[in-house]
Amino acid sequence: MELVNKVKQGFEQTFSAAADFVVKAPGRVNLIGEHTDYNDGFVMPCAIDYATLVAVSARDDGQVHLVSLDYQCQQDQFSLNEEISFVENKLWANYVRGVVVELQKRGHVLSGCNIAITGNVPQGAGLSSSAALEVGIAYAFDQLCNLSISKQDIALISQAAENNFVGCACGIMDQLISACGKDNMALGIDCRSLDLTEVTIPDGMRILMFNSNVKRGLVDSEYNLRREQCEAAAKHFNVSHLRDVAIETFERDKQGLSALVAKRAEHVVYENERTLAAMQAFNASDITKISQLMAGSHQSMKTLFEITCPEIDFMVDTIAKVLGDKGGVRMTGGGFGGCIVALVPDNLVDVIISEVENTYQSETGLKESVYISQPVKGVAVI
Numbered sequence: 517m518e519l520v521n522k523v524k525q526g527f528e529q530t531f532s533a534a535a536d537f538v539v540k541a542p543g544r545v546n547l548i549g550e551h552t553d554y555n556d557g558f559v560m561p562c563a564i565d566y567a568t569l570v571a572v573s574a575r576d577d578g579q580v581h582l583v584s585l586d587y588q589c590q591q592d593q594f595s596l597n598e599e600i601s602f603v604e605n606k607l608w609a610n611y612v613r614g615v616v617v618e619l620q621k622r623g624h625v626l627s628g629c630n631i632a633i634t635g636n637v638p639q640g641a642g643l644s645s646s647a648a649l650e651v652g653i654a655y656a657f658d659q660l661c662n663l664s665i666s667k668q669d670i671a672l673i674s675q676a677a678e679n680n681f682v683g684c685a686c687g688i689m690d691q692l693i694s695a696c697g698k699d700n701m702a703l704g705i706d707c708r709s710l711d712l713t714e715v716t717i718p719d720g721m722r723i724l725m726f727n728s729n730v731k732r733g734l735v736d737s738e739y740n741l742r743r744e745q746c747e748a749a750a751k752h753f754n755v756s757h758l759r760d761v762a763i764e765t766f767e768r769d770k771q772g773l774s775a776l777v778a779k780r781a782e783h784v785v786y787e788n789e790r791t792l793a794a795m796q797a798f799n800a801s802d803i804t805k806i807s808q809l810m811a812g813s814h815q816s817m818k819t820l821f822e823i824t825c826p827e828i829d830f831m832v833d834t835i836a837k838v839l840g841d842k843g844g845v846r847m848t849g850g851g852f853g854g855c856i857v858a859l860v861p862d863n864l865v866d867v868i869i870s871e872v873e874n875t876y877q878s879e880t881g882l883k884e885s886v887y888i889s890q891p892v893k894g895v896a897v898i
């Protein structure tokens with residue numbers, strides 16, 4: 517069943533009335549610029565045609581009632597007039613609760629509502645299913661209560677929910693692209709100013725995502741540890757964020773950093789440069805350059821930032837061998853499993869998918885999943 521019908525029907529079955537409107541918030545894939553966002557650096561994601569859908573209608577009793585169609589129709593409810601706390605046994609509901617708390621903190625006056633949620637962004641795959649949920653909920657309240665919040669603020673509120681309520685110290689990339697994505701465009705994002713630059717996908721190139729289906733343990737603790745290491749490096753260079761360390765400064769002043777922190781910082785400093793170069797290479801359709809930059813990014817995530825794993829490296833190597841300099845491939849997202857992203861010419865799409873199908877499972881014992889999407893626009897009422 518089409519996702520929009522699923523959410524409308526699920527809503528009606530639960531609340532015995534039709535929804536007033538449905539919001540669609542996309543997941544994302546990051547083409548380059550990994551672990552740079554919380555260093556105030558540069559990223560280049562696009563929103564994808566896999567999304568979280570939120571169906572909504574108003575209530576007049578100050579209550580929020582929720583149903584998650586993807587978690588056996590689990591329900592949750594809370595009052596807007598009492599303190600909203602974390603619920604242990606329904607993790608999905610905390611994304612909604614967290615967004616409501618952050619909206620209220622900023623003084624927005626909310627009204628009660630019924631909400632049904634479904635989605636097809638694969639979870640735990642590095643394609644930002646949680647950001648899509650947060651952004652979908654923030655936008656749903658914006659629409660329901662006529663709050664006129666800017667898309668940037670929708671993203672910041674959603675990120676704050678994840679940082680303060682859910683407890684993951686993520687950066688701004690995922691929420692910002694889910695809120696602000698553009699049809700057929702990737703966006704170069706300056707994560708300090710939040711300025712967005714449109715980046716074209718070269719003609720005839722497709723964006724493929726392969727989920728390694730590696731179970732991601734330790735993600736949050738390793739993620740937060742990388743953040744701390746980056747902050748330690750920034751302190752060494754006497755700046756607030758590694759964004760402010762140029763390559764020359766890094767090479768000149770890196771002595772005194774521990775070997776480990778130096779590796780982490782080297783990744784971030786060079787990844788920022790690669791991302792800026794990629795924005796130009798994409799706009800110039802310079803596929804050879806894109807190929808090099810994506811390969812450099814992957815190598816750096818593997819050896820310096822140490823966030824890949826053997827299954828992901830195998831997949832990237834397998835695809836890189838077929839692609840040569842005709843496209844690019846790298847791990848995408850937070851790491852330790854999840855997805856890889858490949859920019860592939862039309863005529864190699866089938867070849868590459870079969871190559872992965874023929875080798876990945878026999879090498880790793882895991883079966884991959886494949887997704888294809890061109891960039892789509894950000895959150896909207898549909």
Ligand code: GLA
Pocket residue numbers: 546549550551552553554686687688689690849850851
């Ligand atoms: C996760 C976080 C993002 C970003 C990426 C790594 O997706 O949510 O903020 O840090 O990892 O680039």
